Amino acid sequence: MADGNTHSDGAEEEVAGGHTTRREIITKAAAGTLLVVYGGAATKTAAAGVPKYRARELAGTLKIIQWSHFVPAYDKWFDNVYVKRWGQANDTEVTVDHINQADIPARAAAEVAAQSGHDIFFFLTPPAAYEDQVINHAEIVQEVTKKRGKIKPVAFKSTYNQKTKKYFAFSDNYAPDPCNYRTDLWGEVGLKPTSWDNVLKAAPKLRAMGNPIGIGMSNEIDSNVALSAMMMCFGSFIQNKEQRVVLNSKATVNVLKFARELYRQGMSNEIFAWTAASNNQAMLAGRLSMALNAISITRSAELINPDLAAKIELLPIPRGPNGRLGLEHVMGAYVIWKFAKNKPMAQKFLADLEIKYIGAFENSKFYNFPSWPASVPNIARRVERDPVAKPSGKYKILAEIADKYTLNPGWPGNTNAAIDEIFNKFLIPQMFAEVAQGRRTPEEAAKIYDRSFRGIFQKWRNLGKI
Numbered sequence: 001m002a003d004g005n006t007h008s009d010g011a012e013e014e015v016a017g018g019h020t021t022r023r024e025i026i027t028k029a030a031a032g033t034l035l036v037v038y039g040g041a042a043t044k045t046a047a048a049g050v051p052k053y054r055a056r057e058l059a060g061t062l063k064i065i066q067w068s069h070f071v072p073a074y075d076k077w078f079d080n081v082y083v084k085r086w087g088q089a090n091d092t093e094v095t096v097d098h099i100n101q102a103d104i105p106a107r108a109a110a111e112v113a114a115q116s117g118h119d120i121f122f123f124l125t126p127p128a129a130y131e132d133q134v135i136n137h138a139e140i141v142q143e144v145t146k147k148r149g150k151i152k153p154v155a156f157k158s159t160y161n162q163k164t165k166k167y168f169a170f171s172d173n174y175a176p177d178p179c180n181y182r183t184d185l186w187g188e189v190g191l192k193p194t195s196w197d198n199v200l201k202a203a204p205k206l207r208a209m210g211n212p213i214g215i216g217m218s219n220e221i222d223s224n225v226a227l228s229a230m231m232m233c234f235g236s237f238i239q240n241k242e243q244r245v246v247l248n249s250k251a252t253v254n255v256l257k258f259a260r261e262l263y264r265q266g267m268s269n270e271i272f273a274w275t276a277a278s279n280n281q282a283m284l285a286g287r288l289s290m291a292l293n294a295i296s297i298t299r300s301a302e303l304i305n306p307d308l309a310a311k312i313e314l315l316p317i318p319r320g321p322n323g324r325l326g327l328e329h330v331m332g333a334y335v336i337w338k339f340a341k342n343k344p345m346a347q348k349f350l351a352d353l354e355i356k357y358i359g360a361f362e363n364s365k366f367y368n369f370p371s372w373p374a375s376v377p378n379i380a381r382r383v384e385r386d387p388v389a390k391p392s393g394k395y396k397i398l399a400e401i402a403d404k405y406t407l408n409p410g411w412p413g414n415t416n417a418a419i420d421e422i423f424n425k426f427l428i429p430q431m432f433a434e435v436a437q438g439r440r441t442p443e444e445a446a447k448i449y450d451r452s453f454r455g456i457f458q459k460w461r462n463l464g465k466i
Contacts, residue, residue: 061093062345065107066122066334068098069364070280070296077363086352092345101221101276101330105424111337119340120349124221124330125423126158126408126415128168131465134335135343137167143351148372155371157408158331158415162243163466169333172354173361173368176401177225177329178314180283180297181290185211193290195319196233196258203266206289213266214288217259217433218274219426221330226292227428228409229327231255233320238422238453243413243466245457248450251322256435256442263436272433284308292317294329295395299365302388310390314397316405326405332368366395369402417460422453 064083069075079096087094099107101124111117112133127134137159145151155171181193188209189202203213215230216223231237235251263271270278279291284301286308291297301309317326336346353360357375360368366383370376380399389395410419422428431449434440440448460466 060342060345061095062087062120062342062349063095063097063118064120064122064349065097065099065118066120067101067104067124069367070294071299071363071365071367074360074364074367077359082353082359086349090345090348092342094349115339117337117339119336119342119346121335121337123169123333123335125224126169126171126331126333126420127335128161128415128417128420128465129424129460130335131161131164131166131168131417133338134168135338135340137170137336137347137350140170140347140351141167144354144372144375147355148374150372152371152373154328154406154408155331157411157413158328159333160414161416161465162414163416163464169335170350170354171331171333171371172350172357173332173364173371174328174402174406175294175330175332175367176369176398176406177229177292177294177317177326178397178401179290179317180293180295180312180314182211182288182311183313184311185209185289193315193318196230199290199318200258200262200265202289203262207266207268209289211287211289212268213262214271214279214282214291215259215262215267216271216274216279217263217429217436218272218278219429220274220276220278222276222279222293223271223274223429223432224423224426225327225329227259227432229292229317229325230259230320231428232325232327232407232411233317233322234258235320235322237412238419238428239410239413239457241412243410243416243418243457245450245453247453248446252446252450253442254321256432256445259432260436260442272437283312294367295365295398296367298394299367302390306390314394314401316397316401324405325407325411326401327409327411328406331408332371366398369398417463417465418453418457421456421460427452 075098083094083096104123108121108127108130111121112130141151154174159167159169159171161168179193185206186192186202189205191198191202193199199213206212215226217227231252234255236249236255237246240246279288279293280297280300282288283291283297284305298309298312301312317324334350336343340346354370354372354375357370361370361376373379383398384393384396386395409415409423427449431445435442435445457466
């Protein structure tokens with residue numbers, strides 16, 4: 001598995017796309033008939049009892065853009081194995097462009113402004129603000145659900161608008177967000193980062209050893225996720241189930257006080273200028289004692305420094321006064337633009353990818369957890385038996401984190417356009433940074449940002465999206 005090859009338990013068969021090309025093809029409707037292309041030959045099928053389809057040949061060119069994966073083996077498999085075989089099986093020329101994760105928002109905005117670009121666009125956070133620019137992905141969701149059962153709640157709540165009843169994106173995966181910590185360093189302190197109290201107790205000693213805590217307060221995705229999750233552990237939320245802003249609370253004041261103290265006692269000022277790669281780099285350089293991140297840290301260490309990798313363990317997010325409530329580290333969210341030139345094949349591509357997700361799961365080295373759990377049978381057994389993990393069974397905890405401690409941005413409500421805007425403007429990290437640096441008191445920050453969030457919510461409510 002570590003070298004990115006497919007496996008004997010179905011991954012090789014999956015990437016060929018042989019099964020799905022001889023099943024109903026997802027498209028939109030027309031004229032009571034369905035044209036299906038198998039190796040170039042069109043076959044007419046009665047539409048009764050099947051989803052509504054567009055009566056046109058499903059072939060041509062399909063253009064996809066997505067991030068350069070933090071696990072390079074995934075891109076190697078996706079581009080050179082899966083896409084090539086799927087394209088051959090479906091008489092479609094598929095092109096895949098990769099961009100850095102930090103460039104995704106600007107590139108999406110550019111394509112929308114031009115009303116031209118790729119058929120399929122990949123986001124790392126739920127792109128609710130683009131709802132009017134994308135198709136309703138409900139038919140893809142229905143097709144996969146028919147084959148693979150229920151969608152994971154975190155994926156449903158991240159991609160479905162309760163107000164408009166529209167799936168504004170299609171989630172193929174989400175990444176659990178474990179606590180990565182150095183067992184040797186924490187062993188010297190005599191604690192484990194099982195609770196935020198323990199983290200604060202250990203922080204001064206760890207920093208004195210030259211190994212601070214690594215939780216960003218910067219305008220980047222990891223800071224967004226880690227701080228939002230910390231908030232939830234303290235009972236602080238942006239919104240409630242009814243999608244009403246509830247930020248200005250005692251719990252928010254308490255978590256801001258905690259984070260300020262954690263920064264003062266056990267962190268360094270580099271966290272205010274971090275990029276999404278900074279905590280990875282600092283951990284791999286041997287400096288950090290702890291970081292909240294996906295398993296890209298440990299997978300990278302296994303390649304470049306196996307001795308260090310063996311010292312990095314995984315735990316669920318530390319427990320706070322409100323328990324353990326974590327976010328997905330990233331949410332894989334594909335959209336098909338309304339201006340896409342090949343919507344039928346774009347829809348089929350996404351359905352086929354998810355219906356048999358073993359190759360994606362294993363070649364991402366367990367980074368990509370399927371949004372439909374049944375798409376990868378025996379996940380718990382697969383992560384437990386990883387042959388590279390040191391100590392053995394190290395990744396077993398990922399299955400527990402995925403099932404128990406992985407929630408959507410904006411929980412307990414669904415992710416919506418206001419949450420999307422708050423995340424894209426990095427307002428949560430800015431709020432924490434202002435308090436940590438002494439520019440606002442926790443009480444002031446809770447009130448000011450609550451007011452700001454209410455304005456953002458009202459804007460999107462006026463637009464009919466909340």
